[in-house]
Amino acid sequence: MENLKEKYLRFRPVSAEPEINEDRLTADLTRYLALARELGASDATVVEREDWHLDPRVTLKCAVPRCRNYSTCANCPPHSPGATETAVLIDRYRKGILLRWQYQRETSRDEGAGLRRATYVSLAALEAAAFYDGYYLACGFGSGSCRLSLCGDSLCQEITEPHKGCRNPLLARPSMEAMGFDVFKTAAQAGWILNPAGRGCPEDIAANLSRIAIVLIV
Numbered sequence: 001m002e003n004l005k006e007k008y009l010r011f012r013p014v015s016a017e018p019e020i021n022e023d024r025l026t027a028d029l030t031r032y033l034a035l036a037r038e039l040g041a042s043d044a045t046v047v048e049r050e051d052w053h054l055d056p057r058v059t060l061k062c063a064v065p066r067c068r069n070y071s072t073c074a075n076c077p078p079h080s081p082g083a084t085e086t087a088v089l090i091d092r093y094r095k096g097i098l099l100r101w102q103y104q105r106e107t108s109r110d111e112g113a114g115l116r117r118a119t120y121v122s123l124a125a126l127e128a129a130a131f132y133d134g135y136y137l138a139c140g141f142g143s144g145s146c147r148l149s150l151c152g153d154s155l156c157q158e159i160t161e162p163h164k165g166c167r168n169p170l171l172a173r174p175s176m177e178a179m180g181f182d183v184f185k186t187a188a189q190a191g192w193i194l195n196p197a198g199r200g201c202p203e204d205i206a207a208n209l210s211r212i213a214i215v216l217i218v
């Protein structure tokens with residue numbers, strides 16, 4: 001990661017100018033795409049406000065039928081910020097980086113855990129790069145529950161022992177779906193066509209799965 005820091009981070013002060021320099025922003029976004037790929041993402045693309053879609057029914061699907069992470073993780077519904085209220089906040093952003101990791105259905109628990117953790121590590125690194133470049137409101141959202149991805153079978157410490165707090169405070173974050181992003185529609189808008197997948201899906205679908213995440217930059 002030290003090499004990547006030297007290569008990609010700029011550590012700029014925040015300008016007093018109210019307007020963002022668009023040429024510099026374009027160059028920075030291009031650099032973040034390269035960083036995303038270097039960190040292991042299969043695809044990364046710049047998205048604008050009209051390219052991402054929000055729908056509060058997405059978080060309904062966390063509860064009906066009930067996901068095993070529902071209410072067991074501080075970053076999952078109903079503990080995560082509500083989709084309707086966060087839509088107002090997300091609406092303030094106008095550009096971001098959408099990320100995809102392609103994979104086959106994991107053949108081992110370790111393999112699955114490693115992939116899930118790697119996506120959160122990459123997301124945090126991208127968010128940090130933007131933050132240190134002066135985009136201090138950059139904010140990333142992951143894929144799936146941070147409980148499974150970062151804490152494995154352990155209970156969420158943020159819920160069970162709030163005085164100790166989260167075990168992974170710099171990595172853990174809500175997923176796109178927990179925030180109310182329509183991930184299928186947003187990915188399709190980027191040209192990434194996803195199959196709804198689950199335990200009962202055919203092998204050809206299980207061999208072509210994706211995880212999707214986003215970093216909102218400005």
Ligand code: SF4
Nearest residue numbers: 146147156157166167
């Ligand atoms: S990473 Fe933090 S918020 Fe997520 S399950 Fe673990 S302790 Fe809870």
